[in-house]
Amino acid sequence: MSTGASAGEPRAPVYREPGGNAASRRSDKPPAPTPDTLDVRYLPSFGFGARSLMWWATAGLMLIEGSAFAIAVAIYFYLHDVNHAWPLNAPPPDWRWGTLNTVVLVLSMAPNELVKRAAQRLDRRASRLWLVVCLLFAVAFLVVRGFEFAALNVTWYANAYGSIVWFLLGLHTTHLITDTIDSAVLAALLYVGPLEGKRFVDVSENALYWYFVVLSWLPIYAVIYIAPRIHP
Amino acid sequence: MNEPDAALPSGASARANVESETSDADRRSLALTWADPPGWLGALAAINHKTIARRFIATTFASFLIAGLLALVMRLQLARPNNHVVGPDTYDALFTLHGTTMMFLFAVPVMQAVAGYLIPLMVGARSIAFPRMNAYAYWMFLFGCLTLYGAALLGAAPQAGWFSYVPLAGPNYGLGKGPDIWAQMITFTELSALLEAIVLITTILKMRAPGMSLNRMPLFAWATLVTQFMVIFAMPSIMLASTALILDRLVGTQFYNPSLGGDVLLWQHLFWFFGHPEVYLIFIPALGFISSILPTFARRPIFGYTAIVLALIATAFLAFGLWVHHMFATSIPTLGKSFFTAASVMIAVPSGIQIFCWVATLVTGRLNLKTPLLFVLAFFFILVIGGMTGIMLGAVPLDLQLHDTYFVVAHLHYVLLGGAVFPLFGAFYYWFPKVTGRLLDERLGRWQFWLFFIGFNVAFFPMHWLGLHGMPRRIWTYSSGMGWSGLNLLSSIGAATITLSILLFLVNIVRTHWRGEAAGCDPWGGATLEWRTASPPPPHNFDAIPVVHGRDPLWDAPRNPAYVSGLAADAREVLVTTALDAEPDMRPLFPQPSIWPFVSAVATTVLFIGSVFTPWAMVWGSVPVAVTLTAWFWPTRRQTAQALALERKP
Numbered sequence: 001m002s003t004g005a006s007a008g009e010p011r012a013p014v015y016r017e018p019g020g021n022a023a024s025r026r027s028d029k030p031p032a033p034t035p036d037t038l039d040v041r042y043l044p045s046f047g048f049g050a051r052s053l054m055w056w057a058t059a060g061l062m063l064i065e066g067s068a069f070a071i072a073v074a075i076y077f078y079l080h081d082v083n084h085a086w087p088l089n090a091p092p093p094d095w096r097w098g099t100l101n102t103v104v105l106v107l108s109m110a111p112n113e114l115v116k117r118a119a120q121r122l123d124r125r126a127s128r129l130w131l132v133v134c135l136l137f138a139v140a141f142l143v144v145r146g147f148e149f150a151a152l153n154v155t156w157y158a159n160a161y162g163s164i165v166w167f168l169l170g171l172h173t174t175h176l177i178t179d180t181i182d183s184a185v186l187a188a189l190l191y192v193g194p195l196e197g198k199r200f201v202d203v204s205e206n207a208l209y210w211y212f213v214v215l216s217w218l219p220i221y222a223v224i225y226i227a228p229r230i231h232p
Numbered sequence: 233m234n235e236p237d238a239a240l241p242s243g244a245s246a247r248a249n250v251e252s253e254t255s256d257a258d259r260r261s262l263a264l265t266w267a268d269p270p271g272w273l274g275a276l277a278a279i280n281h282k283t284i285a286r287r288f289i290a291t292t293f294a295s296f297l298i299a300g301l302l303a304l305v306m307r308l309q310l311a312r313p314n315n316h317v318v319g320p321d322t323y324d325a326l327f328t329l330h331g332t333t334m335m336f337l338f339a340v341p342v343m344q345a346v347a348g349y350l351i352p353l354m355v356g357a358r359s360i361a362f363p364r365m366n367a368y369a370y371w372m373f374l375f376g377c378l379t380l381y382g383a384a385l386l387g388a389a390p391q392a393g394w395f396s397y398v399p400l401a402g403p404n405y406g407l408g409k410g411p412d413i414w415a416q417m418i419t420f421t422e423l424s425a426l427l428e429a430i431v432l433i434t435t436i437l438k439m440r441a442p443g444m445s446l447n448r449m450p451l452f453a454w455a456t457l458v459t460q461f462m463v464i465f466a467m468p469s470i471m472l473a474s475t476a477l478i479l480d481r482l483v484g485t486q487f488y489n490p491s492l493g494g495d496v497l498l499w500q501h502l503f504w505f506f507g508h509p510e511v512y513l514i515f516i517p518a519l520g521f522i523s524s525i526l527p528t529f530a531r532r533p534i535f536g537y538t539a540i541v542l543a544l545i546a547t548a549f550l551a552f553g554l555w556v557h558h559m560f561a562t563s564i565p566t567l568g569k570s571f572f573t574a575a576s577v578m579i580a581v582p583s584g585i586q587i588f589c590w591v592a593t594l595v596t597g598r599l600n601l602k603t604p605l606l607f608v609l610a611f612f613f614i615l616v617i618g619g620m621t622g623i624m625l626g627a628v629p630l631d632l633q634l635h636d637t638y639f640v641v642a643h644l645h646y647v648l649l650g651g652a653v654f655p656l657f658g659a660f661y662y663w664f665p666k667v668t669g670r671l672l673d674e675r676l677g678r679w680q681f682w683l684f685f686i687g688f689n690v691a692f693f694p695m696h697w698l699g700l701h702g703m704p705r706r707i708w709t710y711s712s713g714m715g716w717s718g719l720n721l722l723s724s725i726g727a728a729t730i731t732l733s734i735l736l737f738l739v740n741i742v743r744t745h746w747r748g749e750a751a752g753c754d755p756w757g758g759a760t761l762e763w764r765t766a767s768p769p770p771p772h773n774f775d776a777i778p779v780v781h782g783r784d785p786l787w788d789a790p791r792n793p794a795y796v797s798g799l800a801a802d803a804r805e806v807l808v809t810t811a812l813d814a815e816p817d818m819r820p821l822f823p824q825p826s827i828w829p830f831v832s833a834v835a836t837t838v839l840f841i842g843s844v845f846t847p848w849a850m851v852w853g854s855v856p857v858a859v860t861l862t863a864w865f866w867p868t869r870r871q872t873a874q875a876l877a878l879e880r881k882p
Contacts, residue, residue, distance in 0.1 A: 038442055038779050040807055041798030043819045044882040045875075051817055051882075053361050053434050053808065060430035060464060068468040071502070075472070075487075078498055088493045122881070156485050160493035163485035167476070185862050194872035197879050198820065 046198040048120050054198075058205045062212045065175065069216050072171055073223050076164045080227070087154065088161035092228035094151035101144040102221050105214045108137035112214075116207035119200040127203055128190035131183055134210065138180040145173055165224055172220050175213045182206055259775050261801040266358065266771035269825050277825040279367045280771055281352055281360035286667065288345035288370050292338050295377060299333035300734065302326050304727055307691075311724035313712035323708035324391035325410075329384060331394025332414065336421045337377050339652055340510060343517035344428040346659065347456045349667065351432060353762035353769060354450050356441025356778050358799075358806045359822055361434035364829045364864065369427040371833030376420025379841060383413040390414035393706065395507060396477070398488040398499045403481045412481055412844045415474040419840055422467045429460035429467075436460075439806065440814040441761065442796060443780035450760045451534060454541050455520025458548045459513055465552070466509035473502035483847050497562055504555035512551040514648060516544060518655040519586060522608050525655075525662050526590055528758045529605040530597025533784050536589035543582035543589075550579045560628050561635040569628045576626035580619065587612070602756070603677035607658030610685050614650025618643060621696065636706075639699025645692045657684070657737075664741075665755050669767045670748030676740040683733035691726025694719040759784035777807055780814070803878055818882075821875050828864035835860045 049055055080086050111133040118126035149169060156166035186203050189195070268278035278284065306326050309317040318326065352360045360366050383389065390410040392401040401411040436457045440449065449457075476487040477499070486492040488499055527534045534540065556564060556572040590612075599605070621643040625631050634640060657680075665671045703716050710716055754763035763786055765774050777796035782788035796816070799805045804822040809815055835856040842849025867875075 036792050037776070037795045037797035038793040038816065039798045040796055040816050040819055042880070043798075043807075043816060044880045045805075045818065045820055045878055047818050047882040050811070051808070053438055053820070056434040056438060057362060057365075057430050060433060063464050064426055064430075064468055067465050068472060071469050071472050071505075075476075075498065075502070078501070079487075079493060079495065082495045082498075083493050156479075156483065158486075158492070160486045160489065160495070163476075163479070163487050163494070167479070167485070167487075181858055185865065189866070194867055194869045196867070196872050196875040197881055198875070199867075 046201050048201055048204050052198075052201045052205070054201050054205045055208070058209050062209065065212070066216065068171065069220065072164070072168050073219065076168065076223055076227070079160045079164055083160070086161065087165075087228040088159040090154035090158065090161060093148075093153050093165065093225055095225045097144055097147040097151045098221060098225050101141050101148060102217065104137060104141045104144060105217055108134060108141070109211065109214055111137065112207050112210045116204050119203040119207070122197065122200050124190055124195065127200065128187055131187040131190065131203070134183055135180065135187060138176070138183065142173075142176060142180065145169075145176065168220055168224055172213075172217055175216075179206075179210055179213050183210070255775060258801045259770070262772040262775065263770050265802055265804060266773075268771070273827065274825070276830045277827045279363040279823070279825045279829070281348055281363060281366060282667075282769065282771075282773075284363075284367050284370050285345055285349035288348060288373065289342065291370075291374055291377060292342035292345055295333050295337040296342070297734070298381070299330050299338060300731070302330040302333070304731055306330065307724040307727035309708065310710075310720050312721065313710050313714070313717050315709055318708070320708040321391065324706075325384065325389035327706055328390045328393055328396075328414075329380075332380070332390065332417065334648075335394055335510065335514075336417065337373075337380070339514040339648065340425060341373055341421065341428075342656065343456075343459065343514060343652075344425060344432065346656075346663075347432055347452075347517065348428065350663065350762060351435055351453060351456055352439070353666075353765065353773055354453055354760050355436060355439060355444060356761045356774060356780065357435065357439040358773050358777070359439075359804070360431055361439055362431050364823055364826055365427055366431045368829035368833050369424040369431065371830055372420055372427075372836060373424040375833060375837040376417050376424065379420060379837070380413060380417040383409065388413050395503050396474075397503075398477065398480075398496050401477065402488050402496075403484075406481070409844060412478055415478040415481075416840050416844055418470055418474040420837075422471050423836075425463055426467055429463040432456055432460045433464075437811045438808050440809055441778050441780050442807070442809055442814055442816050444785075444809075444814045446812055446814075447538075448780060448783045451523035451537070451540060452517075452520035452760075455516050455523070455544055458544045459516045462509050462513055462516070462548050462551065466506045466513070469502050470506035473499060473506070476502075478843075482843075497559070497564075500559050500562065501555070504558045505552075508555040508558065509548075509551045511647065512547060514652045516547060518611075518652040519544065521655040521659040521662075522590060522611060523586075524758075524760065525604050525608050525658055526593050527597075527784075528662075528756045529600045529602060529608075530593050531600060531757070532593065532597040533759070533787070534589065535592035535596065536585075537783065540586055540589050543585040546582040547579060550575060550582070554579065557626055557631075560631040573626050573628060577623060580623065583619065600756075602661075603672070603674060603681060604658040604662040604756075606678070606681045607654045607661065610681070611650055611654045611658075614646055614654060614688070618646030618650050622647060634699055636704055637699035638695040638703045638705055641705050642692050642695035642699060645695075649688060649692075654684075657681075662756065663762075664744075665751030666762055666767045666769070668744070668748075669751055670744050671751050671755055672740050672744050672748065676736055676743070680733050680736040680740065683729055683736065687726050687729025687731075687733055689726070691723050691730060694723045694726075698723075754786070759787045761785055800878060803874060805878065821878055824871060826864065828860060832857065832860040832864055 046052065111130045114130040115127055115134060118130055149166075152162075152165055152169070154162035154165060156162050183206060186199075186206055189199060190203070193199075266280065268274055268280050268283050305318065306323065309315050309323060348360060348366060352358070380390075388409040390396065390401075390413060392406055392411060392414070396411060396414050399405050401414070436449070436453050476485065479485040480487055480489065480494075486494045488494045488496050490496060523534055523540060553575040554572060556568055557576045560569055560572075621639070625634060625640065625643055661672055661677055698716055698719050701715060703710065703714070710720075751767045753766055755767075756763075761774075761778060761780070762769075764778060777799070778785065779793050779795060781791045796807060799807060799819060804824070805819050806822050807816060808818040808820060810817050835853075839849060839853030839857055842853045
């Protein structure tokens with residue numbers, strides 16, 4: 001097992017205990033060897049990707065939200081299945097705003113990747129610059145999303161088709177809004193806040209979540225805009 | 233393996249004394265660093281996982297007592313034909329609150345609450361992962377309980393049963409605010425459970441003591457890990473289902489309205505896609521209790537560790553393929569019914585593997601017949617009966633006859649009490665000394681066990697017959713000519729016996745508080761790490777993080793290195809290890825106690841309750857939520873300065 005020991009200045013304060021009383025509590029064994037310890041003081045205090053706890057929390061969140069999206073899509077096709085006509089008493093949604101928004105979302109992955117890389121270099125200036133660019137994209141896709149709702153060609157209370165289409169779009173929009181707020185808070189912290197290394201991990205994992213929000217849109221786009229146009 | 237209660241030789245104890253003296257200052261410093269702040273404001277800001285878990289367990293247990301009292305009123309009502317203790321409306325509210333509370337406010341959360349206490353101790357960690365989120369999850373759970381019961385006391389009790397079927401709970405039939413309160417109670421508790429799942433998974437995969445590779449992890453940690461993944465995949469279904477229900481009722485969506493393209497069976501599919509795995513969210517942690525208790529009282533390592541782990545994982549997968557067996561009485565295709573029958577019967581295979589492993593452990597061990605073991609042995613008896621009636625109900629023709637009769641009530645209580653509550657009581661007796669430092673009284677424990685065991689069978693076994701004789705569930709009374717009177721009276725006597733047993737349990741707890749026997753670190757001679765530290769454990773759990781060299785760290789021969797060194801005593805430093813092999817990887821700094829998780833939970837509660845009355849609460853209510861969550865996140869200059877002083881870049 002690696003101890004992580006290497007050259008470096010010892011830090012104060014250092015906690016050291018060469019073995020508690022439990023170490024030698026089993027008497028019918030040969031006498032315990034002199035206790036020596038696994039020194040971890042030279043380990044890093046933060047790290048990126050699957051090393052960090054924040055990555056695991058983000059991954060767990062993505063699993064939960066991914067399940068929610070998958071079940072919402074399953075509800076769509078279940079309702080599709082129990083009805084003879086689809087879409088119910090409504091023309092399919094106007095595809096233009098939705099397609100425009102898909103382009104905006106996909107393009108936002110470029111500054112998002114630059115944020116992620118800057119964060120992993122611990123580069124404060126580049127991180128906040130590209131995060132602001134991401135936020136500009138966020139403003140764009142939230143505005144276009146408003147037009148998308150207006151172009152669905154059905155109300156949520158008209159019938160079950162309208163309900164599930166609004167539900168899918170609303171569910172995804174909730175993610176866009178929360179991710180925009182998260183990113184705005186992080187950008188503000190990068191400009192004014194007290195900063196330590198692990199905040200770059202937060203920025204990096206936020207970028208991972210941005211990818212999730214963008215990529216999970218693609219199947220939802222297909223369900224909302226393409227599925228009602230397919231007539232088997 | 234070792235004799236667990238052998239004495240220390242003088243040399244070893246002398247050395248231990250010297251060492252404990254030299255580290256006294258550090259120990260005090262660690263305890264000070266990790267303790268929760270004093271005062272009532274400090275109590276609201278507490279984030280220590282043991283503090284939160286104690287509150288969580290107490291809250292779930294209070295729910296258990298309340299739901300039990302509701303059941304007692306129902307049994308009183310049914311004890312005689314044509315009884316009028318309560319009327320039909322009250323009776324509907326009683327069984328709905330009883331089922332809802334037992335499932336959503338007791339059985340699922342109590343398992344997470346117990347895990348929140350034990351898991352960091354079992355894996356040798358100073359803290360649970362994301363301690364503030366853990367506190368927030370608890371507050372959300374508590375406010376969910378208060379919402380349900382507050383509304384019930386104000387006359388808005390849900391009355392559509394614990395699975396709240398539409399159209400009964402829909403906008404046309406579910407009058408009043410009861411169904412909305414039920415749906416928001418789901419939102420509260422599922423949010424709490426999903427956050428707990430993330431907290432527990434991260435703790436188990438990233439915060440194990442060095443050397444505790446996955447194949448050395450305690451079986452309770454495995455059971456918890458498997459369960460939390462099930463939570464992640466199952467609970468979104470019920471959250472979407474209840475959100476759709478509340479939208480139907482509040483803003484006029486048509487998800488469950490057949491006249492406008494909706495479908496009522498959609499509710500049943502979504503509910504049971506969660507609801508069947510939910511049974512295993514309750515059952516699998518209980519299997520983990522059993523796998524922890526048995527080796528200690530059989531005084532040997534568990535038989536078939538790998539087989540048990542694989543069986544747990546197989547059970548989790550199969551649990552997602554069973555939901556339609558709750559819907560055999562609906563109009564689904566025959567092929568579907570055959571598939572789900574096969575899947576339902578298949579789950580007997582992994583369950584059987586585990587039972588044989590436990591039997592092998594018991595048969596080859598030297599039994600130490602204490603109260604925890606009694607509860608586990610009762611599990612075998614009761615669960616086998618519940619499992620057999622389960623196989624009967626898994627067959628479509630029989631299910632059509634017995635659906636919605638008392639046979640189902642008998643079956644589900646045999647499975648849930650036998651499968652989860654009996655092991656849970658065993659776990660209470662087993663870990664109580666770790667939590668409080670005192671042993672529960674053994675004699676009272678035995679009395680409690682036998683009253684519970686006999687009372688349980690007297691209460692629920694007659695229900696099989698009642699069901700076969702056609703008594704439907706959820707009827708508020710019956711006429712004397714039905715031939716159900718004698719068995720119902722017997723069942724009510726059983727319920728009274730269970731009540732007596734639970735009273736005895738409470739007496740035992742109170743008595744132990746005053747004159748219980750001091751437990752010491754390891755009263756039972758257990759093999760897992762929680763028995764290495766003091767009872768109750770200090771705020772920092774371990775004076776030094778142990779290094780693990782085998783599957784039963786307290787029974788294995790000591791090897792070097794025995795402990796981790798180099799973590800700060802005056803800062804909340806923890807050790808993070810790699811997910812598979814638990815090699816030391818990082819030493820991040822953990823957050824300080826904070827009032828913001830509590831305040832955020834209050835803000836979220838306002839949002840959730842507000843949205844029962846107006847959809848605009850989703851808009852104005854989310855502003856305080858965003859503000860409080862940001863305040864929670866925003867680092868202070870002092871904490872950042874401390875972090876920078878300890879920082880080391882990757």
